[in-house]
């Protein structure tokens with residue numbers, strides 16, 4: 001780590017801050033690091049950006065150098081005075097919307113309803129990674145144009161696990177997040193980040209993952225893009241997420257036995273129609289197969 005980097009104002013001002021491990025408070029230490037991360041992201045002009053966990057504001061400041069509007073959350077109210085002062089100009093211009101609340105309690109479907117695409121750019125709090133990504137996928141779905149997250153290697157492997165039948169498939173990693181990632185994104189790039197880039201220095205390695213819906217990077221071939229532009233499609237998307245949650249909850253169970261509220265014959269008929277064995281488990285199904293089953297169940301339920 002070079003010594004001539006510029007300490008971020010948020011890191012410097014908050015050195016005496018009570019860094020809370022439970023909130024995953026490891027702030028980016030240097031302006032240049034935050035700037036380089038944001039420079040790798042293909043943000044388009046006037047794009048709406050969701051940032052979860054502002055911390056000292058290193059990433060927020062780098063984002064605000066671009067022509068975007070940032071909607072940001074920070075749970076730690078002791079940072080409020082500092083952040084309101086640091087970003088007074090952007091707040092007054094309406095380019096930054098800061099909410100000192102729990103991001104898990106937000107309604108992003110409603111907040112971003114008027115935007116066609118949203119970029120999610122965050123250095124996520126470690127303990128909430130899984131919950132927050134599930135929420136991002138559930139509430140924003142195909143509206144996510146870019147997903148750029150600082151994550152632990154394991155969390156990235158869970159997102160990027162390929163479906164059954166592909167090289168590097170791992171049953172224990174394959175689940176809701178891998179399925180949705182396969183469906184929504186066409187490219188994924190990951191960058192290793194030094195532990196020294198953060199304060200306090202974390203005990204684990206982080207990587208910055210950038211996924212986009214545009215071609216480029218490691219291209220995926222057989223993507224299905226579910227549309228969510230009608231109320232019915234939105235309901236189907238939520239149904240699909242719930243379906244995946246139930247199907248993968250007990251991953252060793254046959255899928256037929258995961259849905260106790262459904263008549264067993266109904267699911268059997270759908271599996272037969274799809275040419276799948278009745279004994280199949282969710283972890284053995286591709287995103288397309290899971291999507292097909294969920295659509296059939298949704299049709300049967302809603303007509």
Ligand SMILES: C[S@@+](CC[C@H](N)C(=O)[O-])C[C@H]1O[C@@H](n2cnc3c(N)ncnc32)[C@H](O)[C@@H]1O
Nearest residue numbers: 023026027028053054055074075102103123125
């Ligand atoms: C890894 S730090 C990132 C800070 C800053 N973005 C950076 O890169 O330097 C994660 C931040 O998320 C905040 N946080 C944790 N749980 C949160 C929640 N449920 N809602 C909103 N913010 C949360 C923490 O307080 C912390 O500031």
